[in-house]
Amino acid sequence: MAKQITDNASKSPVAQEDILLVRDVTSNTDKKTTVSGLSAAVAANVPEGGLSSKSLTNPHQFRVYRNAAFSLTAGSFAKIPYDTKSYDTGSNLDIVTNTGRFTAVTAGFITLMRQFT
Incomplete structure (x- = not known):
């Protein structure tokens, strides 16, 4: 030790x-x-955005975003088809076949953060 x-x-x-x-x-x-x-x-x-104590202990991280234009109808629900990956440390995110699907490989809590502009 x-x-x-x-x-x-x-x-x-x-x-x-x-x-x-x-x-x-x-x-x-x-x-x-x-x-x-x-x-x-x-x-x-080091992933884009830097490191934190949580990122040092979590091997399953990704950053994905929509690069192309996307329109929503007011009051509707829609899946946002992400088309660009900055990083995917565990290769758990698919932006080709199942657009934007993250496959969790361990049990526990998952935190997702998003930003709309």
Whole structure:
């Protein structure tokens, strides 16, 4: 079990060339990287809009929107056929065959946010 560093005030700041030991849980091996190498890998995988504590623990995220024009009739209900994906970390969202269908792969609560303009 890794030990959490709690007294950061007395520690010197890390340098880009500092070496870090990282556990690869897929292959069950330890690997070495530098602070700059880890920073580049994290930056390359940050979804549009940034990270939050919830996004770090949720492997099933997506961002989808309607790029083409779409009209609604006042007082009616309609499915909005999303046509563009920014990211889909778990490949759970279909915008081709079942337009806009998200397939939940784990039990629990799902939060969906939307914005209409």
